[in-house]
Amino acid sequence: MLKKIMLAGSILALSAMPVLADEVIGLITKTETNPFFVKMREGAQAKAAELGITLQTAAGKYDGDNDGQVAAIENLIAAGAKGFAIVPSDSKAIVPTIQKARDAGLKVIVLDTPLDPMNAADATFATDNRKAGQLIGAWANKTLGDKAKDAKIVFLDLATNQPTVDYLRDQGFMQGFGIDVKDPNKYGDEDDPRICTHEISQGDQEKGRTAMENALQKCPDVNVVYTINEPAAAGAWEALKAVGKDDGSVMIVSVDGGCPGVKNVEAGVIGATSQQYPLKMAAMALEAIHSGTLPEIDPAVGFFDTGAQLVTAKPVDGVPSITVEEGLKLCWG
């Protein structure tokens, strides 16, 4: 019996050999299901086919699943990968494992969410989420014009523990809108009377609707809604529609630039959204690992900014933006 198992094991090992002979590059995302990561994986797969390398993908079971990502990195080390790109679920806890991989000679490029400290990876390709927030904040302010000083703003944030992306976008919006943010790395400590409430949407459409319903109970005269992402924005819209506030009296802004989101900009549901580029991130990372040369990174920023562009049908002076048509060409998900 034991012999049989060992035989089976060696056959398995042998059949895995050809893969080992190829160049293996990994891609580890936060989850398997989020369209942002699904598209990132598709971008990586296309690039891998073009470069003739083997792409090994893995993901955590849920957003925040550090253990799952640790296991994925260990598997890549064991597979003799040349390197990998990772979207860290926990930007602090994953650092020792990434160090282990780099010690083993793997190139590590972090995508989307920088590590803490950022230089624990070979390079970071990410969206500047604070800038993404500033773009929609400035757009909302300019669009309201004189009315901006009496705005009533509802924030639909991501989670109570304020992950990096959550406070960067929220505080970026405030900075762009002209609100004194106090501590720029934390929301909830401001005293600007225009802020009506912060609610938690978990970036989910159904919970986004519930959060907006509760916010409307507190702030019936809301006229600006900041949302952490486009599903939350779509949920907020349903809540506004139910009380007849879909008449243009409330402006929704968001971040992401997924195709459903950009179409919602076209339909007038979302006023403006900051678009980010996951396919580009993944494709660039694969190319950098494959060629061994990293793009030039501005040491003042610390990471390579893959860019964020404002998508809106109503551009305003002083805030650069692209049209809905351009946004649809670049959108993902």
Next chain:
Amino acid sequence: MSDNSAGSTAAERGLKGADETVASFEERDVGLVRRAQAFLHRFPTSIPFIVLLIGIVIFSIAAPGKFLAPFNFSLILQQVTIIAILGVAQTLIILTAGIDLSVGAIMILASVVMGRTAVVYGVPVEIAFPLGLLCGLACGLVNGIIVTMLRLPPFIVTLGTWSIFGALNVWYSRSETIRSQDMQEAAPFLQWTGTVIKPYDFFSRTLGLDWVFLKGWVLTYGSIVMLLVALAVWYILNKTAFGRHVYATGDDPDAARLAGINTNKTLIGVYALAGFICAIAAWVLIGRIGGVSPQAGQTANLDSITAVVIGGTSLFGGRGSIIGTLVGALIVGVFRNGLALSGLELLWQDFAVGVLIIVAVTIDQWIRKLSA
């Protein structure tokens, strides 16, 4: 016989002088508690009602003016509808001493099948909708068959199928959202459950009644679907042989089998029916968010179990009710909405729901002591 009685008299004589009232209840000291326990044992559904009332009183004080309004109660009702329907499905399973971790996954898969088939693949909604219902039924059937045929614990089976249905969802949906506007164009029927009705307007228009107490209430067809589902399952559980078999199987499967009940058939029926109800929840979900979001409902399975437990249904099977589950879902909704309106952070909402669960199970255990 005589030996026995003589022996017991001798023993009693030995006890002479000891407290002879050991076996009787101390009416004066614990009478009230005992009576409460007996009352709750007879009417276990009254506990959730009491908790619901306490919640309403607390938040009327904590969030004055905002909480205690017909419109806010309408909102709570809309916010709990989906969990309440899943809770009805979950109640069926838990009554058989099982548990279904896959209800949320079945709901999302069914919503994706309905929505994507109709909107993306352009299949008429007359086919896409039944297909979605069938998908839910099939998922439930798979759960039931594995539980009975392979004799595996429902926890393990549905832990597995949760994962499987989740993977199928990603595969079929490609994680792509369907927007409300596209849904409206291609399959408005699927959004019907989200249609708003104002009972006051309805009655004044159709019957010319001026029922002032209905002013401010806003319902959706989804809430009515929820009530119909609950009514149907209540009828099945209380008025049909199948329903009695469900209770019997949950209470004591061996005794039920000896009494001639085909427990396997009962269980498969329960899981299939639960799957079907999850698909109805999918329809209500589409109405609520307008479109289809493959990302939604991540916590729906645990939320449904929470509603069932707080509603007084015993996790050990055989005891519980549909009305309790509806009230349980309402309690969670009232606490979440009330705490939010009082300005508390989400983490304290989670904290409160956790306390409610533990209190509910403690009370359940305490009542069970009387029956033991």
